[in-house]
Amino acid sequence: MTFDGGAMPYLGTPMSKLFLDATQFFTCGKCQRKYRWKAALQRHVKYECGKEAQFFCSVCSYRAKHKSSLLRHMTGRHALRPPFSVY
Numbered sequence: 001m002t003f004d005g006g007a008m009p010y011l012g013t014p015m016s017k018l019f020l021d022a023t024q025f026f027t028c029g030k031c032q033r034k035y036r037w038k039a040a041l042q043r044h045v046k047y048e049c050g051k052e053a054q055f056f057c058s059v060c061s062y063r064a065k066h067k068s069s070l071l072r073h074m075t076g077r078h079a080l081r082p083p084f085s086v087y
């Protein structure tokens with residue numbers, strides 16, 4: 001789950017409040033998406049930002065921009081069941 005900026009759902013638990021208050025976000029310089037972890041931002045820049053299709057079917061040459069699209073493709077087209085690799 002990535003944090004796309006804007007309002008973050010606030011769960012109201014003391015633990016999440018502590019966590020959020022102490023958190024600094026790493027912002028993508030290209031699209032301004034915010035990430036809690038530097039590693040997540042680096043992954044985003046490397047694999048997501050500016051990329052058209054980032055998820056690839058391992059069975060055929062289908063590409064999807066969103067993981068949910070690929071999951072739907074694999075379950076519908078190939079009758080596969082999660083979990084399976086979507087990279």
Ligand SMILES: [Zn+2]
Nearest residue numbers: 028030031049
């Ligand atoms: Zn970006």
Ligand SMILES: [Zn+2]
Nearest residue numbers: 057059060062
């Ligand atoms: Zn496929």
